[in-house]
Amino acid sequence: MSSGNRGDALCFFINGNKVTENHADPETMLLSFLREKLRLTGTKYGCGGGGCGACTVMVSRYQPATKTIIHYSANACLLPLCQLHGAAVTTVEGIGSTKTRIHPVQEQIAKAHGSQCGFCTPGMVMSMYTLLRNTPRPCMDDITQALAGNLCRCTGYLPIVDGCRTFCQETNCCQANRAGDCCLDGEKNTEGEPKQETNCCQANRAGDCCLNAEKDTDEPEQDNPRMFDKDEFVQLDPTQELIFPPELILMAEARNPQTLTFHGERMTCVFPASLEELVQLKSSNPKAPLLMGNTNIGPDIKFKGVVHPLIISPTSVMELYEVTQTAQGVWLGAGCSLSEVRSLLEKLRPQFPEEKTELFTALIQQLGNLGSQQIRNVATLGGNIMSAYPNSDLNPVLAAGNCKLSVISSGGRQEIPLHQDFFVSFGKTVLKPEDIVLSVFIPFSRKGEFVRAFRQAPRKESSFATVTTGMRVFFTEGSRVVQDVSIYFGGMGSTTDSLCLSLRPWDDEVLGQAYDVLLDELFLPPSTPGGKVEFRRSLTLSFLFKFNLEILQKLREMNVITDQLPEKMQPLPREIQSSLQEFQHVPKDQNNQDPVGRPIMHRSAISQATGEAVYCDDIPRTDGELFLALVTSSRAHAKITGMDMSEALQLPGVFDVITAKDIPGKKVQAMFGYDEELLAETEVSCIGQMLCAVVADTRVHARRGAAAVKISYEDLPGPVFTAEEAIEKSSFFEPQRMIQIGNVTETFKSVDNVHEGEVRLGGQEHFYMETQSMLVVPVGEETEFNAYVSTQWPTLIQDAIAETLGIPSNRVTCHVKRIGGAFGGKLIKTSILACITSVASWKTNRAVRCVLERGEDMLITGGRHPVLGKYKVGFMNDGRIMAADIQYYANAGNAVDESVLLVDRILLHMDNAYNIPNLRGRCAACRTNLPSNTAFRGFGVPQSIMVVENMVNDVAAVLGRPADQIRETNMYKGVSLTHYKFEFSPENLLRCWEECKTKSDYSNRRQAVDQFNQQSCWKKRGMSIIPIKYGIAFSDAFLNQAAALVHIYKDGSVLVTHGGAEMGQGIHTKMQQVASRELHIPLSKIHISETSTNTVPNTCPSAASFGTDANGMAVKDACQTLYQRLEPVRQKNPEGSWESWVQAAFLEKISLSATGFYKGPDLYMDWEKMEGQPYSYYTFGVCCCEVELDCLTGDFRTLRTDIVVDIGRSVNPSVDIGQIEGAFMQGLGLYTLEELKFSPSGLLYTRGPSQYKIPGVCDVPLCFNVYLLSDSHNPNAIYSSKGIGEPVLFLGSSVFFAIKDAVAAARSESGLTGPFPLDSPATAERACLACASPFTQKIAADKPGSFKPWALNI
Ligand SMILES: Cc1cc2nc3c(=O)[nH]c(=O)nc-3n(C[C@H](O)[C@H](O)[C@H](O)COP(=O)(O)OP(=O)(O)OC[C@H]3O[C@@H](n4cnc5c(N)ncnc54)[C@H](O)[C@@H]3O)c2cc1C
Ligand code: FES
């Protein structure tokens, strides 16, 4: 070790600038160094664990052996700073900026409308940028793979993909709309063959190919408005990229490896220069881990609190990277990254006959699905094996494939086979702590030997597998006699499991016995950690079945057998085609300068793409600023018997601990007659409830301080978690609601059929990409505070802080520049967090910042209410539903929050699109000991209607009729009354329905689906078409108001302020458009700086899809006032310019500042009379989806989605279509993917992207078309538009119902007909089990109540 306790200097480059760091702490990751030390805040924190991609950067290194420079994307949150010696890092700031020149990737994502809240955008940009550095002309598969590890919660990915598609060599038709390209070039599939089917997006879309469309129509181009114009884009010019720093080349060429040592506060990291040194270090420090990709060690340190006093990073030891080929196979260095392993195997494979590369192929396949590209680029082969994850994707294949390891220690070298004895338990192998894996031997397969790998994961990509397997069989040449078989599973226990099978010969009888062996040997007790017991067990059978199918095919190809074989199972399709967006033109006579109705790019998209956009945590630190970390309850229902802060207060950097006693004003937030404590004092009612907060000089110190606070509890009896428990104990928040029209009870007596059913909907985590963030700064006099908060409701924050501190509201200013996504989750909970932060700021008289970690955020802030819906429905044989009685139970959690409003909204939407003459609904908010749930896009409507649509589906299933017919029969027709006696016209709903059927070619495709299902046994297709009628505005009339303030400055520039917060929904862009139209000036003259309570007071939340309606009218009002004031000067000088009028007005002492106000509709709901007008108008939509389901695994793919939405005359079609696509994908997540899991003691297990899966780019429908209904006008909102933020989320359920349709097809093969239960989300687990395949039926479900389940069914 060269430098004793001082440590070595770390030298690397960032964006072409040399960085020398003399105190690189091994615990410091590149992300915090970039953000906090270098103030390069373009790279974002989204999860800290490699699961979201927000922190993606490009790392480049020079390889002296080959004299090449390699570039790879990596997650900065998992990149230890000290590992960057000699590397060049490029961040989003390094590739382009608005000050110099923006990079084509930044431009194209922005201009294709791929940036809404923008928080994911820098990560997307860097993933794409890295791809282009390596592959300047990528294919679509390259793009989707590059983006697989980047999550976006706003856009639904399509516009990002469409933006990136413009770099493709072959354009996948039909960019006719978004980009304006057509499908002339054809597309290559993954094997590089020209694509037959998918090269024209329209082949499936109502049957009209875009080629034909282009040929057939003589209409001018004007009739086909586009989302963006590709011709405007700057071309990619690789010569413009940053060069690799020559100094680093010289450093690497010098080949003078030196031992480097870096000391941190708690850990030291040594980089040995040679293998000898490594061996010696490891043998004298056997407990010190080997730090390679840090994808296992890093998360352990961060999330599990593991501390390693010493770590050894052998990244300079060349022997770990050696690749040698022998006659038997290839030795791969254990230090090779998984991406390198994949590309090495891909390069080697074609050099040998296919029969020799069976294992290579299986490994390549697994590597394609393991983690994300960013993870594979750094995670190493040796690291994966030695992490010994129970669900490692490689270990089962390596073990089945007879691989072995070359291991070195001070005792010498040895070869160790990777067989059944190698993996001992979770994270443990037979190797001794001092052993170092040098390389891994991958043998060639022999003639007659076959290796396959299968995996099933909660999400197709970037997700650990639920079950994963490697299977190998070796036949005696030319026969079906098996010489040797080995089968390994991951995900079935605490380690990689092997299975002893004696399968000779390979025939049905023996395989039948093999299933029984699997069932016996891979038995899982019902309480097994991870749950999904039946599913996991059934997957082992399904995989063996799939293996058998493939082996039989092989044997047949080799003429070993001549049997008639069952169908070959093709993988689910995966190629994303170009999407279509159809929207109306602006009227022909509209002024060219008037932007209303045009697809204007989000006004901050470019700065979001360059990383210049400032989010709350990007605000520079102020002098003496403190960071706040929360201490939360670890018990669901308990008395607090003690809080011991003494240890925390001793820790370095800890400044103070804030408790309820420190709150100078109100200690609770009161809502609907219930008080929610800001910080609990005596009792806790959920795990995750906030108890106190530690403030310290850095976020690391604050978090360590929070972890050191000791809380003691005395458990209280009888916590309530589920709806059933709440019902049993009558644990509800009041009021409960009931609504009724007609006579339900009597009607049940006279109908042909009565059916009862229930459906349970899981909750949903907001998963806004920017976690809760705030900064409270004392002004220093007169108890004034500036609060910079990521919130949808600045006024609430202002009022709440004022009450908490016991000061008037006029001392608190809340500023919101932009929000990195909110979806309803940045209202009530944010205000509580802001109150706590303000107390800390008040007490310490310092600026205090609080930014939640992803896990904390998920634990504390709640999400969408899970709902249990029970229904009884009476209907006639012709399908008419005459009566329905629906009872909803919403799991509200421990605090009321907005749950009683949600109850109202659930009942008000329970008719959806249907005229049910006798309808009764009851709804209760269950008070439970879970973190309280809150507003979430759709606010109860997605749960409400889901129950209704499920009921309608059951009616169809009972009658044996197609569900769409039952829907059509019962739809509102003509001017109608809702169940709250409100009159409306469903004309546009019916138009959407018809148009969706036509655009999706519903009846022909329905037939095709049925035909497919007849021919396919293990894969089924399903289709559904679902309507929505969604009420817009707040039923509490006082919330329907808005104000704006518009200043015109002397130079003619205009500053607009209004009450809406920009959270990606494009409200500022739309307000600019409004101001531009009203003032008759171009957009470029108008600026919106922020939303703040000192410019526009007493604002309402940006919620209920009402932001544009309300604020648009207020901005319009202010602008009209100003425009009228300018009238005299305009008249005096009609030929003058805007600037000249403004100048003249100033000189004439005309006020150039005006407020605007909008008094919205006086809506109401009288629950006593059960009538009212709770909404201003309805937004209508209809969605048709088709899915393909693998019945053996439950995996599915949405093949096509067509949505027709009536949003009146869109103010900005690109923003609105963005909302539609994004909401649909969020709904797809809600109903098919996203699962919150709680332990039996009420602890949320799913606290990050590793456990909780939101849709990724792999979940985008392969063909996704959006049509805005033409000729629709809405007199109730600005410029005849309609609110669109929320309604389409529910249409994601169309995927759920399409899956249910496919499941029904599978069940009918087993003779199962009629209604069947399928709860939401329809995860792979639920869909697979519902299919009732012969495999799932082999597994007897454990009797509920006979065991303690791993997770609660809330
Ligand atoms: C977001 C995310 C997603 C993931 N998804 C998947 C997935 O889908 N499938 C899957 O299989 N895995 C997945 N992983 C796990 C990942 O593949 C492993 O963490 C990784 O391979 C470990 O390699 P590493 O180089 O990062 O190891 P490190 O974290 O650096 O080290 C891990 C352990 O291995 C030991 N070690 C490393 N190298 C050697 C060596 N040469 N000799 C002896 N011991 C050694 C270390 O001492 C340490 O104990 C995922 C990880 C993350 C963070
Ligand atoms: S912050 Fe790094 S991957 Fe999420």
Ligand code: FES
């Ligand atoms: S734009 Fe992707 S997360 Fe908001």
